[in-house]
Amino acid sequence: MSKLIGNAIVGQSGGPTAAINATLAGVIRGVLENAHGGSIKTLYGMRNGVEGLLKENIVNLSEFFSDMDNISILEQTPAAALGSCRKKLPKIDEGRETYEKLIEIFQKYDIRYFFYIGGNDSMDTVAKLSEYTKECDYEMRVIGVPKTIDNDLVGTDHTPGFASAAKYIATTMTEIIRDCAVYTTKAVTVVEIMGRDAGWLTASAGIPKAFGGEVPDLIYLPERAFNKDEFFADLKVILEVKPNVVVAVSEGIRFADGTYVCEGFGIASTDVFGHKQLSGTAKALEVAIKNEFGCKVRSIELNLPQRCASHIASKTDIEESVLVGKAAVKAASEGVTRQMMTIERVSTNPYKVDVSHRDVSEIANKVKHVSDEFINERGNSVTDECARYLLPLIQGELDVKYENGIPKHVII
Amino acid sequence: MSKLIGNAIVGQSGGPTAAINATLAGVIRGVLENAHGGSIKTLYGMRNGVEGLLKENIVNLSEFFSDMDNISILEQTPAAALGSCRKKLPKIDEGRETYEKLIEIFQKYDIRYFFYIGGNDSMDTVAKLSEYTKECDYEMRVIGVPKTIDNDLVGTDHTPGFASAAKYIATTMTEIIRDCAVYTTKAVTVVEIMGRDAGWLTASAGIPKAFGGEVPDLIYLPERAFNKDEFFADLKVILEVKPNVVVAVSEGIRFADGTYVCEGFGIASTDVFGHKQLSGTAKALEVAIKNEFGCKVRSIELNLPQRCASHIASKTDIEESVLVGKAAVKAASEGVTRQMMTIERVSTNPYKVDVSHRDVSEIANKVKHVSDEFINERGNSVTDECARYLLPLIQGELDVKYENGIPKHVII
Numbered sequence: 001m002s003k004l005i006g007n008a009i010v011g012q013s014g015g016p017t018a019a020i021n022a023t024l025a026g027v028i029r030g031v032l033e034n035a036h037g038g039s040i041k042t043l044y045g046m047r048n049g050v051e052g053l054l055k056e057n058i059v060n061l062s063e064f065f066s067d068m069d070n071i072s073i074l075e076q077t078p079a080a081a082l083g084s085c086r087k088k089l090p091k092i093d094e095g096r097e098t099y100e101k102l103i104e105i106f107q108k109y110d111i112r113y114f115f116y117i118g119g120n121d122s123m124d125t126v127a128k129l130s131e132y133t134k135e136c137d138y139e140m141r142v143i144g145v146p147k148t149i150d151n152d153l154v155g156t157d158h159t160p161g162f163a164s165a166a167k168y169i170a171t172t173m174t175e176i177i178r179d180c181a182v183y184t185t186k187a188v189t190v191v192e193i194m195g196r197d198a199g200w201l202t203a204s205a206g207i208p209k210a211f212g213g214e215v216p217d218l219i220y221l222p223e224r225a226f227n228k229d230e231f232f233a234d235l236k237v238i239l240e241v242k243p244n245v246v247v248a249v250s251e252g253i254r255f256a257d258g259t260y261v262c263e264g265f266g267i268a269s270t271d272v273f274g275h276k277q278l279s280g281t282a283k284a285l286e287v288a289i290k291n292e293f294g295c296k297v298r299s300i301e302l303n304l305p306q307r308c309a310s311h312i313a314s315k316t317d318i319e320e321s322v323l324v325g326k327a328a329v330k331a332a333s334e335g336v337t338r339q340m341m342t343i344e345r346v347s348t349n350p351y352k353v354d355v356s357h358r359d360v361s362e363i364a365n366k367v368k369h370v371s372d373e374f375i376n377e378r379g380n381s382v383t384d385e386c387a388r389y390l391l392p393l394i395q396g397e398l399d400v401k402y403e404n405g406i407p408k409h410v411i412i
Numbered sequence: 413m414s415k416l417i418g419n420a421i422v423g424q425s426g427g428p429t430a431a432i433n434a435t436l437a438g439v440i441r442g443v444l445e446n447a448h449g450g451s452i453k454t455l456y457g458m459r460n461g462v463e464g465l466l467k468e469n470i471v472n473l474s475e476f477f478s479d480m481d482n483i484s485i486l487e488q489t490p491a492a493a494l495g496s497c498r499k500k501l502p503k504i505d506e507g508r509e510t511y512e513k514l515i516e517i518f519q520k521y522d523i524r525y526f527f528y529i530g531g532n533d534s535m536d537t538v539a540k541l542s543e544y545t546k547e548c549d550y551e552m553r554v555i556g557v558p559k560t561i562d563n564d565l566v567g568t569d570h571t572p573g574f575a576s577a578a579k580y581i582a583t584t585m586t587e588i589i590r591d592c593a594v595y596t597t598k599a600v601t602v603v604e605i606m607g608r609d610a611g612w613l614t615a616s617a618g619i620p621k622a623f624g625g626e627v628p629d630l631i632y633l634p635e636r637a638f639n640k641d642e643f644f645a646d647l648k649v650i651l652e653v654k655p656n657v658v659v660a661v662s663e664g665i666r667f668a669d670g671t672y673v674c675e676g677f678g679i680a681s682t683d684v685f686g687h688k689q690l691s692g693t694a695k696a697l698e699v700a701i702k703n704e705f706g707c708k709v710r711s712i713e714l715n716l717p718q719r720c721a722s723h724i725a726s727k728t729d730i731e732e733s734v735l736v737g738k739a740a741v742k743a744a745s746e747g748v749t750r751q752m753m754t755i756e757r758v759s760t761n762p763y764k765v766d767v768s769h770r771d772v773s774e775i776a777n778k779v780k781h782v783s784d785e786f787i788n789e790r791g792n793s794v795t796d797e798c799a800r801y802l803l804p805l806i807q808g809e810l811d812v813k814y815e816n817g818i819p820k821h822v823i824i
Contacts, residue, residue, distance in 0.1 A: 405806035
């Protein structure tokens with residue numbers, strides 16, 4: 001493969017995570033530490049992904065991060081420091097002018113390396129861009145670097161960003177279980193966790209099973225149909241033996257007929273302005289449990305902190321995220337293109353991974369669900385095997401730098 | 413004051429905090445390290461406060477914590493390790509049999525020192541118990557040790573437990589602001605923070621003002637009447653200059669006529685079971701903003717993690733909490749009774765406090781609100797003075813011990 005000399009650009013896309021900036025830091029480190037053997041001159045960043053790129057909203061990252069201390073802070077900064085977007089590139093035949101505009105910008109900045117950090121939609125962008133540049137004979141290496149808290153990308157053992165969310169969830173659930181245990185009156189606490197189609201995040205609430213720790217009494221993933229009668233029956237049994245029951249549910253759980261629990265079961269009510277309002281899944285269950293058991297019920301949505309609480313990021317996750325970013329730079333300089341970087345698990349105990357890459361077309365627009373053997377037969381918890389599989393991912397804590405009592409962040 | 417030799421008992425009451433166990437650890441350390449000059453033989457713990465005490469649900473803490481390592485872990489364990497209760501003792505004239513039962517138990521265990529860690533209601537228990545033991549001539553020293561995340565107790569500069577919640581809130585708000593900044597489309601995020609009557613916790617979202625950090629664009633405390641028209645006007649102005657607006661509201665904000673925002677403004681709707689449901693304050697505002705501006709709106713309730721996220725406790729808070737617990741043991745051994753331990757601020761910069769105590773009757777059943785000069789004139793944020801006052805409380809991080817990737821807790 002001939003040496004391709006030019007500049008590089010990196011962008012972030014899709015929902016933020018606690019680790020997407022660590023991957024960005026990995027790309028920056030890869031360029032500044034010369035993982036590319038001198039092929040890349042300047043690293044640019046596009047603001048707000050391809051949406052900002054099309055407006056030529058570009059920042060010189062080689063300059064901005066000439067102070068290496070800032071890169072460490074970037075690794076502990078949540079959300080996308082370059083900004084993000086939800087834009088998907090059009091099909092090539094339906095949007096040639098978009099692609100022509102992009103090529104114009106690439107030529108202007110002599111961009112020969114394109115790194116895109118994101119989820120499923122971003123891999124679609126990588127695939128289309130690779131195709132178009134090949135078609136029009138513009139030499140550019142295009143690499144996708146995965147991130148998503150949902151962990152639903154195929155082709156990689158897990159996705160950067162997931163493990164930090166998992167560590168936040170496992171820790172917060174443990175704290176909530178402690179909090180709920182203080183009173184003797186019967187009470188149910190329902191905790192709603194992100195993940196509309198894949199239950200990996202909710203499954204993380206069960207990680208302490210791997211070492212005999214406390215986990216929610218019931219755990220429901222979207223991979224199994226939610227059965228109201230079984231749920232009430234199980235809850236009844238538990239409430240007879242202990243006063244405080246904690247239930248973890250994925251936001252995406254559905255009844256057997258496909259209706260979301262938050263729709264079919266919930267408060268599909270009309271507000272004072274006359275608009276129909278849909279409650280969350282936990283809130284819907286709160287109402288249903290109150291109605292059935294008459295005991296105290298509380299619902300909690302873990303909400304945004306799941307994906308942005310970088311103060312309790314998994315060290316394993318952050319280190320792997322940096323690693324895949326760096327590896328992307330190296331791979332591209334060696335001629336790799338149209339690929340997504342992947343993490344391959346070599347062994348679980350001791351935990352060991354390799355970084356590799358796969359064709360994006362194998363990955364884009366597919367969803368990786370929680371495997372069958374990771375969910376118990378009754379469908380109301382995860383298996384020990386699942387907990388053992390997830391456990392290594394949440395190991396280690398960052399040595400977070402604080403300033404004035406608050407974690408330090410870098411704003412680009 | 414004559415030396416009073418006997419055993420001691422300690423209990424926890426009211427809502428859990430991230431620091432109430434640090435105060436318990438302080439009492440245990442005080443007894444084990446002999447802060448009492450040899451007066452206290454054994455330290456007992458009552459499970460679930462006076463409720464458990466009346467059932468003689470008692471544990472020997474001197475024995476349980478003979479391993480000092482466990483005490484350090486107790487200091488990083490959230491919620492009340494002894495369990496809690498919401499029970500208030502009856503008026504003496506109306507419940508003599510309750511008090512007689514208590515004296516019987518005190519005599520049985522030779523309890524001469526009574527430490528009660530709690531909020532307002534707990535100080536009421538301390539006052540009544542002091543009165544009764546004096547009346548019936550049972551020699552026992554009764555000390556209240558404050559805790560409440562709400563920081564609404566009078567007579568003390570601040571309450572143990574508040575600062576850890578404040579650090580969690582300031583950190584989480586900073587992370588949420590980062591998360592919300594990634595997209596360019598107009599969006600409003602409303603974050604609901606605990607505190608029905610006092611706005612200290614919500615004010616903590618404004619702490620970064622003290623050092624020029626980012627804070628929510630609008631902050632509403634229950635100390636000021638919430639004006640819908642002014643809110644919309646302010647929001648409109650901000651939405652014109654930036655795409656992502658973050659609003660922090662106390663759960664207890666009310667309109668000028670006294671109606672809670674979550675009642676008068678919200679989704680007072682009927683669920684599918686025919687029951688009237690009341691939404692939270694943030695959810696109510698979400699609906700109202702959507703209706704007025706038509707932009708994307710999201711609501712977040714910080715919920716229980718505010719009070720149980722001990723993984724990000726304030727070191728200042730935990731150290732002070734231990735200190736007041738230890739000081740309570742010392743004070744009682746020196747003859748102090750019917751008092752609540754207090755924290756007196758000597759200076760803000762450099763931050764310095766003294767531990768002292770005050771008569772509980774000055775404290776019980778009163779509420780300390782956020783002072784007028786801490787809220788800006790428009791009533792939509794806190795002042796720099798407020799931020800500077802709160803800043804020292806959130807300084808420092810615990811060296812939290814993790815096991816298997818999750819903070820270690822001790823269960824008594």
